[in-house]
Amino acid sequence: MAVLALIGSGCDAIDLSRITQRDARTRVRPEPAGEHCPFGGQAFLSGLDQDRDGVLDDFEVSATDYVCADALPGVRTRVRAEPTGTNCLFGGQAVQSGLDLDASGGLDDAEVTSTEYVCATTVTHVLVRVRPVAPGVECPRGGQVTHAGHDANGNGLLEDGEISRKVQVCNEPAPVLSRVRELPGAVAPCEQGGSVVEAGADLDLDGVLDAAESNSADYACGVALAHLRLRHFEIEPGGGYCATKGTGVVAFEDSNGDTLPDPGGYTGTLILCEAPRTHDGDFVVTSAVDLIVLEGIDRLRGNLRIEAPTLPEAILPTLSIIDGSF
Template sequence: MALSLVAGGCAPIDLGVFSPQALSRVVPEPPGAACARGGQAVRTGLDVNGDGTLGDDEVTSTEYLCAGTVLVRTETLAPGDACPTGGQVTKAGQDLDGDGVLADAEVTRELTACTRVAPVLTRLRPVSWTPSCSSGATMLEAGEDVDGTGALDDAEVQASYGFCMVDSTRVRSEVHPEPAGGRCGQAGARVDAWPDLDGDGQRQPDTEPLTTLTVCQPTRVHDGDYLVGSAADLAALQGVTRVDGDLVITSETLDVLGLPELVVVMGTVRVMNNPRLAQVSLPHLRFARSIELRENPALETVSIGKTDGPPVFVDEDVVVGDAPKLASLEGLTPLNPRRQLRVQNLPQLQTLSFPHITHLSLNLTVEANDALRSMSLPNLVFATNVWVTDNAALESLSGLATLRSADQLLLAVLPALTSLSGLDGLTSLRELTVAECAGLKTVTIPHLTQVEQVGIQDNPSLESVSGMPVLQVSRLLRLSGNAVLHELKDLSSISAMHTLEISRNPALKDLSALGRLVRLDLLAVHQNILLEDLSGLAGLRELATLTVAHNPALRNLGMEALVSTTEWFDVQDNPLLPTCQAQRLADRVHTGPPPTRTINGNNDQATCPNP
């Protein structure tokens, strides 16, 4: 009711009472103290300023509708444009009203999975080595022809077996259906194979053993990438056996990731940035392009495939890192990546084992795992790069006993490592670097033959570089900053290279282990406190550049066999070295112009005997 009063000589005054409207708004509530798994916050208050919206300063009370049970509803999808052979639609969401029925308004994720089966194909190829065959073998590989080309591609291989010393013309195989509930859990296929030793086309049970490969054929396929951000998203994925795209799990709320029926992911399985995720289980996964488990601070248990089952083929990379609570990778032992394995920043990890890996076309990286004491890759023969760095407790490299060759081997910041024993099978490298290994006493790789570049530097306890009688270095040998290195021994096959650098080795006195070195482009000898002469380089004949500097005990250049230095002759700041000796050597061998000859800071007072 409005009232009006009239004062003398004044217009009426409206004394109506203003009544603000009550408003409410619903906003998402992240996981936290109010709702452990998130939900919705219902905020109410009065529209004091009359603008028709409820501002934050107008909220007088908040009620929470926390996420409850996730419900799932499936609907059969008839054959059509979406799924030519039919399929199903799965809908999932939180039961917000608690009635046990998923209403349309509660659906937050919908997924279409088409029923599809690709034909199973096999292929044969010769290989020089397998974990069970020390010599040649024929590799039988099986998988689904997912792209429909009629040929089995590398990315489609799900299972393989090597027939030792059996020619490909003698391997027989047959594809048979595998019923649901068998080896795969759901319908699949098996490949029965045997060596036809007598060539009759029939298997002789007593002499021709049967081998069975299993190919788990997906029956429900999601086409495209799939992102799991909530429990409802995960629930909608249950029952899908293949994802034809990337599977990405990034969630603020998930505690457990379990997909017991998932068999194939044609893209990358990426489990990343999940603050609450403690457990990952993909027990029937048989193939993925890549698998990444990164930045999951609560992760304690991970299992992919079955530890007593066949290998899980990963066409590209396996990356596990930044999981401070993850103490074991035992559940990942079935993984067999072809391109890269990277294990890093797992501070509680003590051991790692990947028995199925034989070749890595890119990198093996084991980095910054503070508690790691040992690693086992018992069948690894080749990796382009092997980088083992910053593992404070690593005591042994015995887990790399079968490694034969690599492009680059980097061993750095390994304070508990005392020797390189375990690398006895290594024969060929492009580059070897051993650096900042505080406990390392010796560097010995007995069968190493061909290396372009060797760097052994800043190892404070290193005493000996020895026991490599067949080693040949073509580009660079650097021995630098090794505080107690006093022994070079059994390096007799080194005869020519581009650069030899001997620097900052205060205990080194003798270079005679390099006495068979004949030709260099650059010889650099710097800051070796106890080194008195270079006569150990008795065989050296040809040099482009000689630089000898800051060796306080050096008295004799030696190198009587030296014939020429063609580019630079630089001998400086060796206080006990007679200047006349350096000048005499330069006069005899240096063929460069005068500006390329520098001799100063040596002993000008010393005399030299007549030649």
């Protein structure tokens, strides 16, 4: 009986909650660059949850392991010759940059993330630098920023301190649409009435040529609306029409319905040059640098003023549309 009493007394004296096993806990925190990880990384902390709150507190940490990041890839650049074309009207250089992800010491094609163009110009020692603009609020379809200035140190690159003019243009590619509408009598230039042929770029891409989008017209005086036919054709760069591509609209009178022009009947042609690079606002030319910047603009939605008496001439090879005055 004495033995049983001893056992019973011993059980009452033991607090089982104090010998219950604690759960192991871990947590991860960022490890800044320093002693443990030269380029930063993560610290994995572990220990027993002594206070059973389900969280590994600082005083409960018994071991720390580090997983360190590799060295950050270096930024690399390379320069390639840029032929005459869309990016550089007179050729130049393409300056490409990106991260050297494979640590090869060079910039591979797959590592290029940014390209700027340093373009030659028709003015000695004047360069332009063109940087693409990603689609966003200002340019929904993207565009480009053009910097221009004198290459003061003669290294063939336009540096930030040499820039004297900056212009942003937005891409606005749009298909050319045409329409024919009736012209009532006693309306110039058709006193007896007739039809008017209109064409323009569908800037809002709604498939309809709105009145505000029509920028070219021809009058078919005395020709009924039902007797007019329209045909579109492509215009390649050069050839005296467009510096870039364009679209031609041929209108002709077909009174007998054979889809061919009537002999001696009305014919007319409208030419619309593509103007994908558009600058909004007035533009004032005061120097040769300003004139060079205009070479990157196809359409000026504003007024153009030339206030440079020392310029012998102003040649604008790509500016095909000026919506304001000139």
